[in-house]
Amino acid sequence: MSGTGWRPGACAIAGIGTTDFSRDSGRSDLTLATQAVLAALDDAGIAAAEVDGIVRCDMDLVRHNDLAEALGIRQLSYWGECGPGGVAPSALIGQAVGAILSGQADTVVAFRSLNGRSGRRYGAAPASAAQQVVGGGATYDEFFLPHGLLTAGQMFALMAQRHMIEYGSTPEQLGSIAIACRDRAQANPAAQMHGRPLTMDDYLSARMISSPLRLYDYCLETDGAAAVVVTSAARARDCRNGAALIQAVAQASLPGTQPGTMFPVLMRDSITSLSSRAVAELLWARSGLGPADVDVAQLYDCFTITLLLQLEDYGFAKRGEGGAFAADGGIGLDGLLPCNTSGGHLSEGYIHGMNHIVEAVRQIRGTSSAQVPGAEVSLVTSAPPPASSALILTADR
Template sequence: MLDDETAFLGRDKCAVAGIGQTAFARDSGRSVLSLATEAALKALEDAGLTVDDVDGIVRADVDTVTPYSLAAALGVNNLSYWGDTGPGGVAPCMMMGLAIGAILSGQAKTVIAFRSLNGRSEARLGGSGQRVGAETVGGFGTYDEYYLPYGLLSAGQTFALMAQRHMLEYGTTAEQLGAVALACREHANLTPHAQMQSKPLTMDEYLSARMISTPLRLFDFCLESDGACAVVITTAERARDLRKPSVLISGVAGGAPPDRRAGMMFPVVTRQDMTDLGGRRAGETLWKRAGLGPSEIDIAQLYDCFTISVILQLEAYGFCAKGEGGPFAASGAIRRDGSLPINTGGGHLSEGYVHGMNHIVQAVRQLRGEADMQIAGAETCLVTGGPLPVGSSVVFRKAS
């Protein structure tokens, strides 16, 4: 963590100038490169820029589309910076950091950040059918050999264990998890492109849905989606002169939990406090870098791979005390008329699962004032990345 808040050189120096996305679907019928190309072209068009302006491309480590392939497909002739970050859903917030670093150090002027996946039709992230036929699993520094052979196979089962600990230690209830699912669904119902736009969800339906991995039920799980999102980042000064209102990147921070464990997702079960997220440390750094705190955040897009991850992040980022995430969610605070509307397009639970990137697109829409379910007067937005094994976060701010 930085001791001196002024040590961060990036506050409000760069902006998102353009956003783009494809449709979100169960089967896109297209390649991930085609999806990425469409999202990137729409983001450039939105910014009033062309492929000739692009000199940097950043992506998530798990994307199968490389920066070079996307540049080739777009016709980018001046690619001089690229990078990837992660792991997985942690990437989109950290991509903002890569872009800022490249731009402020003079390595790039206009950076595209993207995520593209056929997460339902081609490469399901939930574990279904994975690793069948593999000779052995784990090894090579993954430590998966301690987990997969037992049948601990997926993120959902891992978050189920975290949810159970939260229930045991703090009394968190199924209805409180359900409040997260319902809030996201209500927001999706008001968002035409959301995959669950036409499907309302009641608490009775939430509670009576089938159990997947106790205590998590069907609607505690996010969607599996095909789709792509892209954003264009440039200097705040240049963004001011472009087509759309500027949305500044006020701060970016990643964070690892104090109880560090090697490996990817599964070793969280060995942390002495299984529900303490790296996001807590990310938040502590983020607020210093952005120059504001949780009480000054108008809306938030919290990484909702599962309902429990929202509750844990409400605590980690300081919107409520540890253990009070359930009651906070159930209070209505996270709904559109609450004190901290979250996932204002429906989030991963109900809009679509583009591995965190749709949260950044939604943040920009809200701060421009052009969202489908617009939160009046929203000027600041927190976006968080995937909660395991480390956390990542960004504060976006409407340019004055």
Template structure:
């Protein structure tokens, strides 16, 4: 079976500013970020023949193609499950390119998630439509689990009970993200670091999750351009090669609320993705030099460290306390500030930071050589992730 591993690379990244009130339509945000990503790649709209989006994207490919003057699209697809899809569009783009279906594929996510519909305000309008996709809400809404924070608080509390983790352990993730955001001029929380005391004194949102355990609500757009490795070498000096990309759904999977599993603080869908990534890339967790871990809520960073094999079950709190996630640590994490510190663009801005780490242009570039970067999508939902690598690394 032919593998798509190492056949495609990211050559362009582009983003609007990240704000709380963009003052313009989501359609315009989408067009702006795609145009910037194409400029970064040294390409034009005429070069684009494919697009991959989230099903939650409100700006369809036909609208953005019209706005930018893209003449024709040979390939387009959509990935469901919200933030769990953050890396999956890159997988689809890489497969399309490796099989010759498309030559230049654009991925974008654009929304006014702060000035428009706020995810933290409760179920969106489509949640009240009686479809199979939404049937799980019948089992959680009556108990007051209406928002993502309320749903993920269940996992967090169980993890604390099972492994002895504390709110301070979650807080260290938040402090680190804000530390990195404070030196990132594009981050919403630029020059605004926090302390662990700030975290502990922040408002309780859904016990045990505090305000500073929860990601932002942001307006903005982020786009990624993918093409073949051969073409990439002619376009940019340091293409980020997609050497692995995977999706996963685990047993008894329910969106945000897989509470019927024997162990609700294990995430078999993440372990499934990890297994595929290491096999495709031909590496182990020890070979990963930096990671962008989806941080919609701080406890999920701890669970990912364990599911991806960077530490054992229940050991993530100690792994973080030992400084392993710092820039000079074993595994620098969320060097852009993450969704906690930079912006919440459904994880696609995390893919862009993974590319910058490969290029060596992150504002918080680790001192060591970065060859393999892990980028993950949302957790507690069907999951996706990818591994980016510097060109020429066997």
């Protein structure tokens, strides 16, 4: 459980790539994936023919063999997938590391591609919500539909409401998270919300979607793709942009793992903590690091409340004090824990967490549009229920 046998820094991310982020890409998911992977390979200075492993999110419409064909890869020796959804990105890096260290592959591409606005909209109610009868759909989540629980936004709104009841957190504290992410997007020309600053008045006057969550508490809907190239640290050091060392990766669920994809987590004794609390314990143990060692973090922010809960779960703030930590400037660029420096899912784009890994690498390289001076330890979380994953990247010094 403590990660015996884990080898910190044995593998690294050698290449990163993204497409543009938009509301209507005009391209297929496969085209987006191919463009992002080619960009990542070019960033690393590695030819597509050298890729022998591909890992993907379980919700991605692009299969590993589709992408291999598009890239001209003649043969794969490893492929895998992980999920659901936003749980996947950090866990995919763990799969890539496992494949490399076990000798199953040498160069592994991890990617996420989606037309999340012009195609499948993940914030919308599922088609099954219109059914007159539920059951037999091979999911526990469907049994919550007759009670009016239809979307992720509603579920996280319940978590936010409970946090407010138990700890006195406020809408203004959630608003400070939305504004901090929007501020970072103003420095990032690739962000969807670049050129569209947000004030507290804007936040508070925005329409309520699922109380207490307003419009700007929700992440963006994005068409786009992001990809990274994982290889051994030794090889990455010889690549075009060097190595962002993978210090640790962890996956975990809470004791008594809930079934289903999302809604059943509301049946837990407490809904003001995510499975990221269990991930944090494992991640700190594997890395030999702790919260005080982290220079910059990319915290999964499908909603503002998600980021708030992770501030507490990872030990950056005491239980019930995540909102105050954010409101007091703790997640700002000059704060104790600069967060989501490209704008995050709230303001850069929602690529199910893979763009967070890309930004974490930029911070390690010193090339972010909102660079944290001297950043050497970069945390990434992939955090929605029912389980979570996370990773730590470090500079190669």
